[in-house]
Amino acid sequence: MTSTPLIPLFDPSRQFEEVEDEVLEAVGRVLRSGRYILGQEVAFFEEELASWLGVRYAVGVASGTDALVIALRACGVGAGDEVITTPFSFAATATAVLLAGAVPVFADISLEDLNLDPDSIEGCLSERTRALLTVHIFGHPAPMPLLREFADVHDLVVVEDVAQAMGAEVDGRRAGAWGRAAAFSFYPTKNLGGFGDGGAVATDDPEVAEIARLLRNHGSCAPHFHRLLGYNSRLDEIQAAALRVKLKRLSGWNEERRRLAGLYREGLAPTSLRLPSEREGCLHCYGLFTVLLEGRDSLAAFLGERGIGTGIYYPRPLYANPVFKGRCRAGRCPRAEEACAKALSLPLYPGLREEEVDRICSAVREWEGLRRRAADLPTAKP
Ligand SMILES: Cc1ncc(COP(=O)(O)O)c(C=O)c1O
Structure with a gap:
């Protein structure tokens, strides 16, 4: 008797078969280079990601969670601020708000697309509301034109959590290119999955990009000179090299x-x-x-x-x-x-x-x- 073959919920190894030779070649190139942190693979990947998304800057970081925290902080969100977001997401969406020092405020979703319902966010406003953190849940983009309009009227920063939706679009514009900043995850099961943890912050704003670059690397803008309270949250060269291979096929x-x-x-x-x-x-x-x-x-x-x-x-x-x-x-x-x-x-x-x-x-x-x-x-x- 043959046993029923398993169909797993995820199986990133199937995708790997398609790119194995190229990924191994890219990883070998990094290993031979001797440069494993913040070298040219990360720099090239950041350029390629920004251009794929249609924004000016991308900053590689260690995970999607870090990307969220760094994006929020780089947009000026911090202690005393409230951030309106969805309760129907992975915990990192809202723990990132706490980690940035702010308070998550949960608005309801629409059962049509399972994203934030623009009609439910008005009631969440207070004089402390600073930002709207939208998630594009399961790959369906949030209603960005309406959410952007709301944010503009109330002078809120929009940050996008694109962890589950790399490649989604609204009106021909990619998810991640609508907000002041966006956070991507390259967790292995994501649309663009790496071979370990990884993430990126994307933005059109040079100031946000600069702060994100400082925050990911100990807040340091020159060797042993630390301007901000930052993190060790760098995307590895090996991950960047492999992600470059996969981005072309996304x-x-x-x-x-x-x-x-x-x-x-x-x-x-x-x-x-x-x-x-x-x-x-x-x-x-x-x-x-x-x-x-x-x-x-x-x-x-x-x-x-x-x-x-x-x-x-x-x-x-x-x-x-x-x-x-x-x-x-x-x-x-x-x-x-x-x-x-x-x-x-x-x-x-x-x-x-x-x-x-x-x-x-x-x-x-x-x-x-x-x-x-x-x-x-x-x-x-x-
Ligand atoms: C919506 C959402 N936000 C954030 C994250 C966190 O990403 P990471 O696991 O790369 O830290 C995830 C990961 O599953 C996610 O699904």
């Missing part, structure tokens, strides 16, 4: 993600699952393929028994985590809570095979059929 890989998402749409059309939306004018880059449904835990268990990995992003709104207790401002966000109760992410990454998507979809349909029969409900959508 658009193709994102196209593959979109094609796989299309297959899911077909395969899951007969089910009652709420599939990811694509708002008009938006290019979704499917950092994750996340559906909403009643009975999420039951489906996750059913798929797990069939060797199909799934993930729950996110089981609770950020304000329900102890770390934020007494350190954030939040009313209840009912739509974020609903998303937390219903969201399930399915495997979607370059290298995932069509027949694997078919298998996942037919397992989901089987689960729904069984559930409907158990509840004595009609079996198919009209």
Whole structure:
């Protein structure tokens, strides 16, 4: 008897097969150079990233979390400030606000795209509000034109968390090119995944870029002269060299993600699952393929028994985590809570095979059929 092959939620090794020779060559070049920190690979990568994004500067740092903290601080966010953000994100979005010395204020999301709802942010304003930290969740860009307009009217800085959405666009402009600064993560499972941790701050503003450069390197602007309280948060040469190889292929890989998402749409059309939306004018880059449904835990268990990995992003709104207790401002966000109760992410990454998507979809349909029969409900959508 053959065992069912596992379809993991993520498998970055499949992507590696495609670039193995080039990555090994690039890494070897760095190893032979003897220059491992802040050398030319990081400098070239920063140039290539800025030009890919359509902004003037990119600053490589050690992680997406550091990119957020550094971006916020470089934009002048600090003690006494409040930052409006979403409770439906990875914790780093809001812990970065705390680490920058400011207070996160959580506004509710829209259930259409799971991003901040522009209508819910007005009620979060106070005289301390300094910034709007938008996340492009799961690869669907936030409604940047509306959020920018709101920020302009209220004189707020916009910082973008692009960790899950490298390659997303709104009205032909890339996510990360809308705010005063943007934070990218190169965690291995991201759209542009490295071979370890890494991140970058991007901006059009020379002052923000300069401060970010100081902050990532001990606040130092000349050897042993420290102007700011900074960090050791540099992107390694090895990571930069490998990321340069992968950046060239990012658009193709994102196209593959979109094609796989299309297959899911077909395969899951007969089910009652709420599939990811694509708002008009938006290019979704499917950092994750996340559906909403009643009975999420039951489906996750059913798929797990069939060797199909799934993930729950996110089981609770950020304000329900102890770390934020007494350190954030939040009313209840009912739509974020609903998303937390219903969201399930399915495997979607370059290298995932069509027949694997078919298998996942037919397992989901089987689960729904069984559930409907158990509840004595009609079996198919009209
Ligand atoms: C939305 C979001 N922000 C920030 C981060 C933090 O990035 P890193 O893991 O590179 O620190 C992540 C990582 O998962 C993320 O998904």
